[in-house]
Amino acid sequence: MNIDQLIEEAKIARDRAYVPYSKFKVGAALLAVDGTVFHGCNIENAAYSMCNCAERTALFKAYSDGVTEFKMLAVVADTDRPVSPCGACRQVISELCSKEMPVVLTNLNGDTQQLTVEQLLPGAFSSEDLHE
Ligand SMILES: O=c1ccn([C@H]2C[C@H](O)[C@@H](CO)O2)c(=O)[nH]1
Ligand SMILES: [Zn+2]
Numbered sequence: 001m002n003i004d005q006l007i008e009e010a011k012i013a014r015d016r017a018y019v020p021y022s023k024f025k026v027g028a029a030l031l032a033v034d035g036t037v038f039h040g041c042n043i044e045n046a047a048y049s050m051c052n053c054a055e056r057t058a059l060f061k062a063y064s065d066g067v068t069e070f071k072m073l074a075v076v077a078d079t080d081r082p083v084s085p086c087g088a089c090r091q092v093i094s095e096l097c098s099k100e101m102p103v104v105l106t107n108l109n110g111d112t113q114q115l116t117v118e119q120l121l122p123g124a125f126s127s128e129d130l131h132e
Helices: 003-014 054-064 087-096
Strands: 026-032 037-041 070-077 102-107 112-116
Touching (some): 003 037, 003 054, 003 070, 003 102, 026 054
Antiparallel strands (some): 026 037, 026 070, 102 112
16 A cells, blocks of 8 residues: 555545535545554534544544554645644644654645654654653
């Protein structure tokens, strides 16, 4: 599974987005070290704050299936620039993925930006900050 293939998987995930309120579809594809690809889409709710982003959907699906080691995450939306994950997702990605893992951000025009998890949220608050 290369980067282009993972982006295609993210587009498949995006097609399943449940977005009756924003109409803004986002897809994510999370490649695990064992080669499994977890799809994630955004899932909205009439109680708006319950909306879940595509990135967190993919990560939570993997974790809840017992898969916790990842190689790469791709995210796609119909944006002018490569889609920018929200702050909440950056925080969750920082917690659950290695600092060095590549995150591929893209849009439907094929504009692509590749960042590491550390670059996505430099200086993220982490478990190391929690000394009791
Ligand atoms: O990277 C992003 C940015 C936004 N959204 C979702 C949240 C909401 O459903 C919609 C509009 O913010 O897009 C994602 O899933 N991922
Ligand atoms: Zn988000």
